[in-house]
Amino acid sequence: MKVDPNIALSDTGFLFHASTGDSFSVNPTGLRILQLVKSSKTVEEMVAVLAEEYKVDPEQAEEDLFDYLQYLRQLKILIDE
Amino acid sequence: MNDKKAYERPSIQKLNTGLMNKFGTRTEYKPLTHIDGVPVKKIVEEFDSPVFVLSEKQIRENYRRIRRSFTTRYPKVQFAWSYKTNYLNAVCRIYHQEGSWAEVVSGFEYGKALANGVPGEKIIFNGPDKSEEDLRLAVENSSLIHIDHLDELYTLKRLCENCDQKAQVAIRVNMDTGVYPQWDRFGFNYENGQAWDAINKIMASPNLQMVGLHTHIGTFMLTPSAYKVAAQKLIDLYLGIQRKFNHRLSYIDMGGGLPSPNNLKGAYLSGSDLVPPINDFAENIASALLNSEIPIDELPLLIMESGRALIDEAGYLVGSVLANKRLSNGKRATIMDFGVNILFTSFWYNHRISPAQPFSQYSEEMEVFGPLCMNIDVIRENVSLPILKKGDHVVAHMVGAYNVTQWMQFITLRPNVVLINEKGGLELIREKETLEYINSQERVPEHLVKI
Numbered sequence: 117m118k119v120d121p122n123i124a125l126s127d128t129g130f131l132f133h134a135s136t137g138d139s140f141s142v143n144p145t146g147l148r149i150l151q152l153v154k155s156s157k158t159v160e161e162m163v164a165v166l167a168e169e170y171k172v173d174p175e176q177a178e179e180d181l182f183d184y185l186q187y188l189r190q191l192k193i194l195i196d197e
Numbered sequence: 198m199n200d201k202k203a204y205e206r207p208s209i210q211k212l213n214t215g216l217m218n219k220f221g222t223r224t225e226y227k228p229l230t231h232i233d234g235v236p237v238k239k240i241v242e243e244f245d246s247p248v249f250v251l252s253e254k255q256i257r258e259n260y261r262r263i264r265r266s267f268t269t270r271y272p273k274v275q276f277a278w279s280y281k282t283n284y285l286n287a288v289c290r291i292y293h294q295e296g297s298w299a300e301v302v303s304g305f306e307y308g309k310a311l312a313n314g315v316p317g318e319k320i321i322f323n324g325p326d327k328s329e330e331d332l333r334l335a336v337e338n339s340s341l342i343h344i345d346h347l348d349e350l351y352t353l354k355r356l357c358e359n360c361d362q363k364a365q366v367a368i369r370v371n372m373d374t375g376v377y378p379q380w381d382r383f384g385f386n387y388e389n390g391q392a393w394d395a396i397n398k399i400m401a402s403p404n405l406q407m408v409g410l411h412t413h414i415g416t417f418m419l420t421p422s423a424y425k426v427a428a429q430k431l432i433d434l435y436l437g438i439q440r441k442f443n444h445r446l447s448y449i450d451m452g453g454g455l456p457s458p459n460n461l462k463g464a465y466l467s468g469s470d471l472v473p474p475i476n477d478f479a480e481n482i483a484s485a486l487l488n489s490e491i492p493i494d495e496l497p498l499l500i501m502e503s504g505r506a507l508i509d510e511a512g513y514l515v516g517s518v519l520a521n522k523r524l525s526n527g528k529r530a531t532i533m534d535f536g537v538n539i540l541f542t543s544f545w546y547n548h549r550i551s552p553a554q555p556f557s558q559y560s561e562e563m564e565v566f567g568p569l570c571m572n573i574d575v576i577r578e579n580v581s582l583p584i585l586k587k588g589d590h591v592v593a594h595m596v597g598a599y600n601v602t603q604w605m606q607f608i609t610l611r612p613n614v615v616l617i618n619e620k621g622g623l624e625l626i627r628e629k630e631t632l633e634y635i636n637s638q639e640r641v642p643e644h645l646v647k648i
């Protein structure tokens with residue numbers, strides 16, 4: 117799983133998909149997760165990071181993470197390697 | 198540990214820059230943390246979720262404002278509270294305290310009005326469904342019986358042959374006001390002469406006392422001038438009766454139908470941009486009467502039976518998020534603990550929904566569903582709301598009209614209804630239903646007792 121190389125991601129959470137022309141806005145948690153994907157973290161590692169950095173229990177973080185990653189795949193922002 | 202950041206569910210939203218509507222991006226969502234100064238959280242803690250909340254202050258203010266629209270334009274105005282719009286006794290009594298009569302359309306509603314202490318002669322009995330028993334009672338109480346069809350007229354005539362009292366009657370008139378759809382199933386038609394036919398029959402009956410004329414041309418009317426047309430047609434009948442029978446009617450009842458500023462489904466504009474001011478409706482009706490041939494000192498009483506315009510804004514439905522999911526196309530779906538079973542008017546309106554707690558600037562396009570295991574249970578097809586999580590509270594706006602009467606006991610039980618009184622106190626005005634309450638109405642036949 118990796119972020120499509122055609123995607124430009126700003127530090128402010130603005131995301132531009134160069135091959136489709138679509139732009140998106142992500143919230144801070146969403147941005148953090150994209151950065152973690154870019155640094156090649158596994159799902160388990162990402163859950164641990166979220167639970168470490170945010171006031172959230174790991175179960176909730178994991179449920180939300182799966183939902184988010186799934187949707188990013190559907191939007192073709194994440195692609196399989 | 199304390200330096201952990203506040204958590205918000207991760208979210209991504211496509212930016213539809215090209216589709217921004219010409220009114221700009223409407224932020225539908227401002228948090229509504231308090232209703233009339235009472236924290237929503239406290240209401241839920243005390244009365245559970247979902248819960249209907251009615252504001253006595255807003256009911257009274259709205260009533261006075263709308264009444265003033267008419268009384269500043271016409272000298273003799275009487276409002277009659279349309280029971281079907283919201284017949285919780287506490288609500289009806291607020292209107293009666295404000296001076297409203299009662300407008301009812303069934304024996305059940307008639308009984309409610311009597312039990313609320315409304316004198317018989319201040320109850321208007323409309324509708325096609327009045328049993329002989331209902332009619333007898335209404336005659337005895339000198340209530341204003343608005344005859345809907347000839348069968349009712351004949352029944353009433355027959356019943357009154359043995360009464361020592363005359364029935365106080367009016368006819369409901371339907372007509373072409375230039376507005377579609379024409380409500381022609383109630384009452385007698387103006388254009389084709391049915392109305393005159395009924396008037397002649399009443400005037401020839403010694404036991405029926407014709408006291409007024411009634412119409413109700415539709416609901417959520419957006420064309421004030423239709424009321425002018427309707428008033429002119431009733432005035433024409435009024436003057437005709439005076440000419441032919443030398444008989445002066447005491448009132449003209451223009452029914453209800455005034456719109457509330459709710460968001461009609463399918464309308465391009467939001468309710469507050471779409472709906473003409475109540476003053477325009479009042480002006481059309483009042484000017485038709487004042488500019489008619491009726492001498493000023495003989496002007497009839499103008500009765501208004503407004504329902505939704507009076508109460509919609511004073512009602513809120515507080516609910517909670519049950520779950521978040523995604524539809525197959527990735528769209529966010531939020532499931533609330535209230536559905537079309539209790540928020541019946543979501544079939545007509547895009548009810549505005551506000552979160553009841555503060556939130557970040559991020560939002561999601563979503564579809565909002567109720568909890569029923571039924572495909573029809575959609576509260577909003579498309580709405581942009583902040584990122585909601587399970588357990589968050591939301592408030593649906595303008596739900597005061599037709600919900601706590603048309604709600605269904607379907608799949609779940611009907612919730613508490615709470616009134617915020619003028620001092621900001623919470624009063625339970627209808628207790629939530631229980632399994633025992635529902636079962637107490639049922640009977641199990643002997644052969645089904647053992648399973």
Ligand SMILES: Cc1ncc(COP(=O)(O)O)c(C=O)c1O
Pocket residue numbers: 279282300323324413415416417452453454455502503504505506598
């Ligand atoms: C006879 C009559 N009067 C008054 C009303 C109240 O209507 P609204 O809520 O549109 O004002 C109705 C509603 O259908 C009605 O049938």
